[in-house]
Amino acid sequence: MFGKRTIPVYMINGFLESGKTEFIQYTIRQPYFKINGKTLLIVCEEGEQEYDQNLLKKNMTVMELIEDEEDFTPDSLSYLEKKVNPERVIIEFNGMWNPKNIELPSNWRLEQQITTIDASTFPTFYTNMKSLVAEHVRRSELIIFNRCDNLNDLASYKRNVKAVNAAAEIVFEDSEGEINVSLAEELPYDINADVIELDNAGYGSWYIDIMDNMERYDGKTIEYVGMVAKPMDMSEDFFVPGRMAMTCCAQDMAFLGFACKWKGAKDLPEKAFVKVNATIHIESFHAYQGLGPVLYANSVQICKEPKEPVIDFSQI
Numbered sequence: 001m002f003g004k005r006t007i008p009v010y011m012i013n014g015f016l017e018s019g020k021t022e023f024i025q026y027t028i029r030q031p032y033f034k035i036n037g038k039t040l041l042i043v044c045e046e047g048e049q050e051y052d053q054n055l056l057k058k059n060m061t062v063m064e065l066i067e068d069e070e071d072f073t074p075d076s077l078s079y080l081e082k083k084v085n086p087e088r089v090i091i092e093f094n095g096m097w098n099p100k101n102i103e104l105p106s107n108w109r110l111e112q113q114i115t116t117i118d119a120s121t122f123p124t125f126y127t128n129m130k131s132l133v134a135e136h137v138r139r140s141e142l143i144i145f146n147r148c149d150n151l152n153d154l155a156s157y158k159r160n161v162k163a164v165n166a167a168a169e170i171v172f173e174d175s176e177g178e179i180n181v182s183l184a185e186e187l188p189y190d191i192n193a194d195v196i197e198l199d200n201a202g203y204g205s206w207y208i209d210i211m212d213n214m215e216r217y218d219g220k221t222i223e224y225v226g227m228v229a230k231p232m233d234m235s236e237d238f239f240v241p242g243r244m245a246m247t248c249c250a251q252d253m254a255f256l257g258f259a260c261k262w263k264g265a266k267d268l269p270e271k272a273f274v275k276v277n278a279t280i281h282i283e284s285f286h287a288y289q290g291l292g293p294v295l296y297a298n299s300v301q302i303c304k305e306p307k308e309p310v311i312d313f314s315q316i
Contacts, residue, residue, distance in 0.1 A: 004107035007081065008088045011102075013136045014116035015095035015125060019146045021049045023116050024092060028059050037087030038062055040080060044072065044094035062086070069097050074105045081105065099135050115140040119148045119172070122157055134164045134252060142169050149174040154181045162208040163247045163313035166256075191216065195277065198224035203243055204311045207256050210280075210293055217293065218282040225306055228272045229255060233287060236266040241276045241295070245311040253310070259285055260295035268300070275303045 014020045024041070027033055039061040043051075046065070056063055062084045066072050081089075089108065093099065104110065115136045122145070126133050137143055143161055148154060158170055158181055172181045187209060189202045198206055203224050210217050226241030234240075242257020260278055268274065278295035285294050 007086065007105075007108045008111040009104060009108050010088070010090045010111055011093055011099075011113040012091065012116065013093050013095070013099060013113065013140060015118070015121075015136075016045055017047050018095065018118045019116040019144070020092050021047055021051060023114070023144065024090060025052060025055060028055060028061060034059065035087055038084055040064065040084045040086035040089045042066055042077070042080065042089065042091045044092060044097065061090075069094065069101075072097070072102075074103055077108065078105045081108075095136070096132075098132065099139065112142070113140045114142045114144065117143065117145045117157075119145040119151055119154065119157065123153075126160060131252065134247065137161050137165050137168065140165060140168055142171065145170070145172045147174070148172050148179060155186050157181075159186075159205070159208055160313070162211065163204070163245070164252075166208060166211040191220070194221065196220060196222045198222060200243075200306070200308055200311050204245065204256075204313055207245075214282045214291065214293060217280045219279065221277065221279045221298070222295075223275070223277045225273055225275050225303060226257060227255075227309070228268045228270055228274055229257065230265075230268075230270055231287065234259065237261055237263060239265040239268055241274055241300075243311050244309065245313055247313050256311075258293045258295055259287060260297055262297035262300050264300065268302075273303050273305050273309075275299075275301045 012020045012024055028039075037060070039059065041051075041056065041061050041063045043063055043065050044067070051063060064080050064084070066076065143165070145154070145157060154172055158172075161168065161170060170181075172179050187205055189196050189198060189206070196206070206222070224241075226243055229240040229242060231240060238259050238261055240257040241260050242255050245254055245256050246252065247254055260276065262268075276295070276297055277299045278297045281294050281296060282291055283294050284290060285292050
């Protein structure tokens, strides 16, 4: 007996009126998104903007509504699959539902997750519902800030999101289209110094910036205090000198660091604090599954635990 065919799923997150419907309709119109067969569009909340039914019909898209979170179950989703028989599924997810509670049918594969954010209301949501915002962006490959007109603090928005999901691509759009937002102008250290010395704020900013701009740091020398971690999949001449960070709230802690090669790595005690002076090389490394920053230590010295051992990204 053959198993069920795999259904690719595209999840669009975001709070009400964040531009989800507009983004989905724009995507459906694009030539690259056209396929043979039907698309099942599952809408979990209805905003002010309604779907263009002619557009959906023209593109063989069938819309179904799930209004209650308790109805968003594998059984109900499988029922819709049998009803529509789609080649793929788009889900406009309810912004007040927690994405980490999502359970899809076993034959549905989450292909891509995208979050849309209304930049004009982002500070309010981030201040009052920080944990929920973090869950929206944590697993998203693409995060779109729209309605960025006349806003001056977009670099901090980018920093807040990158603290939760450093690998995400972040796009800012105003009424004229996409705009560039760089963190480089706000770096709390001299990137051109012979040795880039990182304090708490510096380490957090460096960790975020290097994920977006690796080439900027290739060949640079840095110095900072980190905690020793020894992942099991690394050889004995490697360790990770990183820092614990609070990315959105006290319950949401993460260890942030990169691989470091040091001849004495095998003798370093786990969780000890060390002062590391290292040169950065951007190269392929198995733990990254591609290119990433690899530190080559010039010196590693055991030191005291910092006065503030946990980096609070909300203060960066």
